[in-house]
Amino acid sequence: MPLLSNVVGFSLFGLATRFYQLGIQRRNLFENPGGHVIAMAVFGYGGYWAYRWDIRAAELLALKREEIRQRRGQVAMTADE
Template identity: 65%
Template sequence: MTLLGSVVGFSFFGLASRFGQLSIQKRNLMDNPGGHVLAMAVFGFAGYWAHQWDERAGVILAEKRAEITERRERRLARADI
């Protein structure tokens, strides 16, 4: 998932959650647009954080796979001797 897709997707989820919150309270959905912007910004930041976390997890997993492969090769080399 791209960075832009994550941020925009989470932002729209934040907007939807804000609309849900206002509809539960039976308030006008367009009463305070600043609240919508704030909710979108907070959820957009959460999307940015989730994207960075996913990228870092991929790097860590690749490093661990390489480490495991290296250990297996050393173990096989010792077993052949």
């Protein structure tokens, strides 16, 4: 579910960006729906990439925390001796 909400949220942001772009140019908002689809697809892919990045970053942080925990345990054991 988080993946779907992330992709949909980013794609809606892409649609809003497209509407803003056409609004600045004072063009008809419903003139070329293909442009809206392209903008939504590009931003949706960005949302997918951001979701995958978040998952990978969490995995890397967990690994790094485990390494730090192990090193601190080794240092504590050598300090006790």
